Every structure is written in structure tokens, then in C-alpha cells.
Amino acid sequence: MTADLRLEPRWIDGFAHVFGLCAVQRGDVCAVLSESASRRDLVQLAELGLARLGARVFHVVLPQRPVTTPVPVRSTGASDAIGGIDAVVAALARCSFVADCTVEGLMHAPELPAILAGGARVLYVSHEHPEILERCLPQPGDDAPVRDAMRRLKSARRMTVTSAAGTELEIGLEGARVGGVWGFTSKPGTLGHWPGGLVLAFPAAGRVRGTLVLDRGDVNLTFKRYLADPVRLVIDDDHVVDVVGDSPDAQMMRGHYAAWAEHEGHRGAYAVSHVGWGLNRRARWDAMLFYDKADFNGTELRAFGGNFLYSTGANEVAGRHTLGHFDLPLRGCTVALDGEVVVDAGRLV
Incomplete structure (x- = not known):
């Protein structure tokens, strides 16, 4: 678990900027998906960035799943945090937008197709220091x-x-x-x-x-x-x-x-x-x-x-x-x- 960081106002600005590029509108129902091993600073920044845009935000927080392999699993882009729980998939699928703050991200997760089929837009916020996200802030036209x-x-x-x-x-x-x-x-x-x-x-x-x-x-x-x-x-x-x-x-x-x-x-x-x-x-x-x-x-x-x-x-x-x-x-x-x-x-x- 990383140490807690002070949330800098410019980081909140950055999250709101990126979520705005994702077409988040006032009143949209948006989920922040995380797990117990997620960076707390990213989870809080996602909530505050969505709130700044006037979105209606809720959290889905899942416990980290047990290790089942003898080899460390890293860099897969296939988070197992959801673990096939249908209720979680259904909740995310019904959202306008999902800020994915899981450690590995949902890019290759087995539940992703069902979430997207519901019409949700999903943005994986990479599991790293907010300064990295700040330096790589996307812009219109990218x-x-x-x-x-x-x-x-x-x-x-x-x-x-x-x-x-x-x-x-x-x-x-x-x-x-x-x-x-x-x-x-x-x-x-x-x-x-x-x-x-x-x-x-x-x-x-x-x-x-x-x-x-x-x-x-x-x-x-x-x-x-x-x-x-x-x-x-x-x-x-x-x-x-x-x-x-x-x-x-x-x-x-x-x-x-x-x-x-x-x-x-x-x-x-x-x-x-x-x-x-x-x-x-x-x-x-x-x-x-x-x-x-x-x-x-x-x-x-x-x-x-x-x-x-x-x-x-x-x-x-x-x-x-x-x-x-x-x-x-x-x-x-x-x-x-x-x-x-x-x-x-x-x-x-």
C-alpha cells in the first residue's frame, strides 16, 4: 500500500479535465471502481474530479482476491477484482461512466464486454503517482x-x-x-x-x-x-x-x-x-x-x-x-x- 499523499488542487483539476474529455455531464451517474489494494489518492481524485463536473458518484470497492499462482502477476491489464460477480457487472453497465482505479485495469478483464454492452464508458486511470498522470495529461485532438x-x-x-x-x-x-x-x-x-x-x-x-x-x-x-x-x-x-x-x-x-x-x-x-x-x-x-x-x-x-x-x-x-x-x-x-x-x-x- 502506498503512503497517503496530499491531494493537490491541480490534480483535481486534471481529473476533472480528463473526465470532461470523456463527455461526463452534470447529473450523469458515474462509478469509481477500486479494490482494497488500489491507490487511495487516485480513488479520491476520481471522486473529486467527477463531483466537480456535477456527476452523481458512487463507489464500488472490492477486496483484493487471493493469490492463486506461484508466479507474481503483473502488467496484464486484466484485473480479476470483479471476480465474475454479476451484481457488480450490472451496476457498472448501467452507469454513464466508470473511472477504473483497479490495480491492473479492466482492459482485458473477462467482465469488460458485458460492462461495455450496457453503454458505459470506461477509463482506466493507470495505477501510478498522480504526477505521472499530470505530466501525461491528454488534450483535445490527441x-x-x-x-x-x-x-x-x-x-x-x-x-x-x-x-x-x-x-x-x-x-x-x-x-x-x-x-x-x-x-x-x-x-x-x-x-x-x-x-x-x-x-x-x-x-x-x-x-x-x-x-x-x-x-x-x-x-x-x-x-x-x-x-x-x-x-x-x-x-x-x-x-x-x-x-x-x-x-x-x-x-x-x-x-x-x-x-x-x-x-x-x-x-x-x-x-x-x-x-x-x-x-x-x-x-x-x-x-x-x-x-x-x-x-x-x-x-x-x-x-x-x-x-x-x-x-x-x-x-x-x-x-x-x-x-x-x-x-x-x-x-x-x-x-x-x-x-x-x-x-x-x-x-x-
Whole structure:
């Protein structure tokens, strides 16, 4: 549990600003969803931000569920806080807006489709220090570059990713599901997260192969760690088939993958979840240096402009389910769609 912080007036201003971008109106019925392990400052800021807009606010607070895996579950975006409780789903689905303050967020939670089907708009407020949210405050118009990137990604058939460090990836996009987030959401039945600013594709089965090289300074967000030495991932038929390297970074990745395979009885944790790139020019690659791990969730590093984000784990499009998940933002990559470069050596085109 993080220490209680004094709630700065500017943070309340920021929450009200973002919820206003989510089209919250006076009189709207809005829920603040949290769990016992949620940051209390974010829960209070969500309530105060909604109240400033004149919304009618109520809280849904759930106890943290027991740990059932031998491996720590981090960075999944699939909160298990609701635990399939129908009454909670029904209450959230009937809201105009839900401020999601759970630790992992509802992005990939099994209850999310039913909540969205009721017409609720859901915004995951990333589980980190309010200063990070303040620096990455979304603005009107932030959706435009993400929407443009989504259109490009939806019309492409092939993504290639290369880097001076040795990355050479081929990704087929036929049958992929494309999504994007920009820090707010105003359409009923949709979800966003703050910070935002990235575009993603969930490839269909059997579409990814090649080599992914994590260079020094690249990020393993599941471990909340900048790499000290390169790690080379050999990928065939969507799955990491070899983690090459003798450094502690490589050893820890091998051990984490193997632990999930042993626990789950399959190799789903080794497989691709999603691929994409960051578009947020206000987000910073070096931000993790300035915060304790308990104050940093890493959503900012998933979105910093020009990063290539490769993630392994659950992928509903490919029919794969696992709790094991790595989010790996890489710098210095060139990303091309059907030969047209959209990120040039880590620089947004």
C-alpha cells in the first residue's frame, strides 16, 4: 500500500479535465471502481474530479482476491477484482461512466464486454503517482494521430520491424484486431486508459516470426527494469522459442517464461499478444528512473513517441489465454506497413 499523499488542487483539476474529455455531464451517474489494494489518492481524485463536473458518484470497492499462482502477476491489464460477480457487472453497465482505479485495469478483464454492452464508458486511470498522470495529461485532438495510425494499420497486410541492434520481425496483419488509445473516451460502450497515445494490433494465429533484440536501455515493464545487456528473442510461429543471452536480464526472462509454462501446462505465455507503436510526444522513455516501483505502473513507457511495443501473453484473436505477460517497449526500431515507414529508427514519421 502506498503512503497517503496530499491531494493537490491541480490534480483535481486534471481529473476533472480528463473526465470532461470523456463527455461526463452534470447529473450523469458515474462509478469509481477500486479494490482494497488500489491507490487511495487516485480513488479520491476520481471522486473529486467527477463531483466537480456535477456527476452523481458512487463507489464500488472490492477486496483484493487471493493469490492463486506461484508466479507474481503483473502488467496484464486484466484485473480479476470483479471476480465474475454479476451484481457488480450490472451496476457498472448501467452507469454513464466508470473511472477504473483497479490495480491492473479492466482492459482485458473477462467482465469488460458485458460492462461495455450496457453503454458505459470506461477509463482506466493507470495505477501510478498522480504526477505521472499530470505530466501525461491528454488534450483535445490527441485522438487524431492515433485514429490515423489505426486506419493505416487496418488497411495494411504486413508489418516489418528492424533495428540496428538486430531486430528483424515479420508480422502478418490479415485477420488482426486493431485498437488505439489516446487518454480519454467519449463514445458509449468504449474503453480508454490514461496515460494514452498508442496503436496496437492483435495478430491472428501463426502470423509472427523473426528475431527481436532488446538492447541496452530497452524496457521490460513486467519487471519494471531497464535492460543492462542485450537479450535476443527468437520467434517462430508466434512463440518465443529461444531467449538468447547469459545476462541476468536473459536469465530472469527465461525463468519467468518457464514458470508460467510449468504452472499453466502450455506455452501461451511465450506467444505474441500485441504489437504496435507509441504516439505520445509528452511521454518519456526515461521516466521510470524518477519513481519508486510502487509509484510506477509504466503506462507512460508503453506510449512514448516512436517506441515499438512488443508484448507476449493472452491474445483472444489467436485463441490464446494466459496470465503470463511481458510488455517490451523498444527504442531505435524502424516500423513499416506494407513497405511504408511509420517509425524511422525510433522517430515518428
